[in-house]
Amino acid sequence: MPIKLLFQMSVRNILRHRRRNGMMLAAVVVAVAAVVMMNSLIRGMQQDMADAAVENLVGHVKVLAPGYRDDPGIQKNFELASDWRPPDGVAEVAGWAMRVRVPAVIMSERGTRGIQFVGVNPRQEGISFLSSARMAGESLKDASDGRIIIGQALAEQLETGLGRRLVIITQGADGLNREAGFRIAGLYDADGEGMEKFFVFTGVDALQKMVGAAVFTELSIRLHQEPALFALKEILVELFTGLEVLDWRELEPQAAAMFIFADAAVLIWFFVMMGALVFGLVNTLVTSVMERIRELGMLRAVGMRPRSVVAQVVIESSVLMLIGVAVGIALGLAGIFAMGDGLDLSLWSEGVESFGMRTLLRPVPLFDDVLLIALLSLGLGVVASLYPAWRAIKIKPLEALRR
Amino acid sequence: MSDVSVGNGVVVDCAGVSRTYQEDAVPVHALRGVDFQFARGDFVSLSGPSGSGKSTLLNLIGGLDRADAGTIAVDGVAVNALSESELSDLRLHKIGFVFQSYNLIPVLSAQENVEFIMQLQGVAPGERAERAVESLASLGIGELAHRRPGELSGGQQQRVAIARAIVTHPVLLLADEPSANLDSGTTEELLKLLRRLNDDRGISILTATHDPMVMGYAKRRVVLRDGAIVEDSAN
Numbered sequence: 332m333p334i335k336l337l338f339q340m341s342v343r344n345i346l347r348h349r350r351r352n353g354m355m356l357a358a359v360v361v362a363v364a365a366v367v368m369m370n371s372l373i374r375g376m377q378q379d380m381a382d383a384a385v386e387n388l389v390g391h392v393k394v395l396a397p398g399y400r401d402d403p404g405i406q407k408n409f410e411l412a413s414d415w416r417p418p419d420g421v422a423e424v425a426g427w428a429m430r431v432r433v434p435a436v437i438m439s440e441r442g443t444r445g446i447q448f449v450g451v452n453p454r455q456e457g458i459s460f461l462s463s464a465r466m467a468g469e470s471l472k473d474a475s476d477g478r479i480i481i482g483q484a485l486a487e488q489l490e491t492g493l494g495r496r497l498v499i500i501t502q503g504a505d506g507l508n509r510e511a512g513f514r515i516a517g518l519y520d521a522d523g524e525g526m527e528k529f530f531v532f533t534g535v536d537a538l539q540k541m542v543g544a545a546v547f548t549e550l551s552i553r554l555h556q557e558p559a560l561f562a563l564k565e566i567l568v569e570l571f572t573g574l575e576v577l578d579w580r581e582l583e584p585q586a587a588a589m590f591i592f593a594d595a596a597v598l599i600w601f602f603v604m605m606g607a608l609v610f611g612l613v614n615t616l617v618t619s620v621m622e623r624i625r626e627l628g629m630l631r632a633v634g635m636r637p638r639s640v641v642a643q644v645v646i647e648s649s650v651l652m653l654i655g656v657a658v659g660i661a662l663g664l665a666g667i668f669a670m671g672d673g674l675d676l677s678l679w680s681e682g683v684e685s686f687g688m689r690t691l692l693r694p695v696p697l698f699d700d701v702l703l704i705a706l707l708s709l710g711l712g713v714v715a716s717l718y719p720a721w722r723a724i725k726i727k728p729l730e731a732l733r734r
Numbered sequence: 735m736s737d738v739s740v741g742n743g744v745v746v747d748c749a750g751v752s753r754t755y756q757e758d759a760v761p762v763h764a765l766r767g768v769d770f771q772f773a774r775g776d777f778v779s780l781s782g783p784s785g786s787g788k789s790t791l792l793n794l795i796g797g798l799d800r801a802d803a804g805t806i807a808v809d810g811v812a813v814n815a816l817s818e819s820e821l822s823d824l825r826l827h828k829i830g831f832v833f834q835s836y837n838l839i840p841v842l843s844a845q846e847n848v849e850f851i852m853q854l855q856g857v858a859p860g861e862r863a864e865r866a867v868e869s870l871a872s873l874g875i876g877e878l879a880h881r882r883p884g885e886l887s888g889g890q891q892q893r894v895a896i897a898r899a900i901v902t903h904p905v906l907l908l909a910d911e912p913s914a915n916l917d918s919g920t921t922e923e924l925l926k927l928l929r930r931l932n933d934d935r936g937i938s939i940l941t942a943t944h945d946p947m948v949m950g951y952a953k954r955r956v957v958l959r960d961g962a963i964v965e966d967s968a969n
Contacts, residue, residue, distance in 0.1 A: 333853050333856075336850070336853045340839070340841060340842070343841030343842070344841055346841075347840070347841055625835070626837070626839060626840070629837035629839075630839075631822070632796075632798055632825065632833075632837075633831055633854070633898075634822050634823065634824075634825040634826025634827070634851070634854055635822065635826075635854060636819055636822050637818070637819075637822075639854075728798050729798040729799050732798075732833065732837070
């Protein structure tokens with residue numbers, strides 16, 4: 332049986348019942364458009380969580396001294412030349428930062444708080460949130476800058492401000508407590524208040540001087556593309572024998588779990604939406620088959636084989652889905668375009684930040700997702716047509732002709 | 735398909751054919767051991783009151799139903815032994831059907847309806863179109879080739895159905911109550927047409943009918959009653 336004829340008959344059968352098939356088509360279009368838009372938001376959320384995790388002083392890969400994660404302190408350190416750079420041949424490296432990060436206590440005249448005191452080289456911090464955070468006052472000038480920048484939320488807690496001096500206490504490399512005064516150069520405004528209350532920055536040379544050791548506690552490396560991560564990690568493991576080389580998924584397991592969940596959410600959302608739709612499609616096709624029972628009986632009577640009858644019903648369903656999917660994807664992409672820069676979730680900022688996300692949710696449409704939606708939808712269309720097709724071939728020609 | 739040995743001039747050979755239906759658990763004997771032969775080039779009407787078994791015999795010969803007992807051979811092929819797919823092939827290649835309600839495909843034009851069977855047979859597009867146009871023209875409806883069934887009268891639709899049935903040059907044309915939905919004028923035109931096809935082209939025609947006019951145009955008249963042949967005579 333020529334496919335062209337079956338295709339022609341299927342299209343004309345669809346056009347024969349314009350209103351019913353139009354309603355079905357509209358349902359497919361809306362469902363596919365909703366799935367495309369929702370999935371792009373899920374991908375945006377996923378991307379956001381990954382970016383936030385990486386930018387949160389983690390990077391894609393981090394080198395730490397053994398035991399630092401369990402008991403962070405200046406004693407868990409390693410030495411590294413200040414002009415260290417990744418070996419030649421390591422592709423996709425966007426940047427790296429060598430830091431000293433120690434637990435500390437910060438005091439103002441009004442309050443005391445526990446913090447992470449981080450010594451940085453500002454020129455290397457293009458890989459972390461520090462470079463993109465809004466800043467009141469001045470940024471650190473270089474690695475030897477002995478001033479500090481603190482988060483706005485911490486400044487409010489300590490009831491302090493730009494230009495004021497704060498005292499910071501931390502343990503030195505010799506195990507004794509060190510205390511020093513630092514003037515506030517700038518107040519940063521990060522996406523999450525948690526970070527603002529947690530991180531205080533100074534020049535890495537200044538912090539090394541305070542703890543009394545020219546060492547580092549972490550080397551953070553960021554990549555342009557995540558797929559290069561595993562190759563880089565292997566190189567670093569060889570390079571830093573005896574140190575821990577960990578990727579962001581190991582360092583931020585909660586964010587990594589959410590990242591994986593987002594992959595599943597894309598499919599869950601698809602099957603919830605399209606699964607409900609399949610029942611409607613089956614119903615429409617069964618109605619269509621039952622209405623044409625005499626016609627199908629005649630086709631069988633004059634010699635059409637059962638497999639051709641099945642093919643006709645399957646093609647009819649596939650054509651409906653094909654049109655619905657094409658229009659639905661176009662509508663979905665138009666919806667994404669209409670969202671522009673993204674959805675502002677600042678009204679729910681606390682909840683959003685607890686998921687490690689930013690308050691602006693940008694849709695990220697992925698070609699692979701759209702292709703997957705298209706293929707799965709067409710697959711569901713075929714599956715949905717199998718029962719009506721089975722009903723069609725169960726019709727005995729003689730019985731059908733007598734109706 | 736398994737072949738049986740029949741005379742060269744015999745298109746249909748039925749021997750001891752019985753068919754019983756169950757209606758509300760009550761057996762209804764539609765045919766009781768019918769013997770019937772049908773020669774090539776013949777035009778036979780099967781008639782009889784409702785429930786006499788004429789349509790049942792027609793359906794059994796056409797492979798749309800299966801006999802409970804007896805044998806049926808169409809053009810030397812034993813119908814009883816065929817699978818569903820083989821029956822489909824038999825209907826497609828050897829038998830032309832004309833139904834009471836025309837049963838044209840509503841979404842296809844008259845020409846496409848006629849071409850449809852040839853498409854199932856795998857005839858090349860050029861030849862298909864040529865034969866369909868020729869077939870419609872020979873039945874006097876060439877100018878209606880591009881109309882859909884809904885745009886045609888009953889008589890015109892029945893002509894398209896006949897064109898569809900004969901375009902594949904079947905060995906046998908089966909017509910079940912072909913005049914049932916037609917007025918007498920149109921019926922007469924249709925019967926003249928069938929008779930012309932039988933006389934000029936030698937198409938073998940077997941029709942089940944209540945209509946005396948149809949019986950009058952056939953060359954041979956077979957009457958059934960209570961599932962048995964009670965009269966078999968030449969017109």
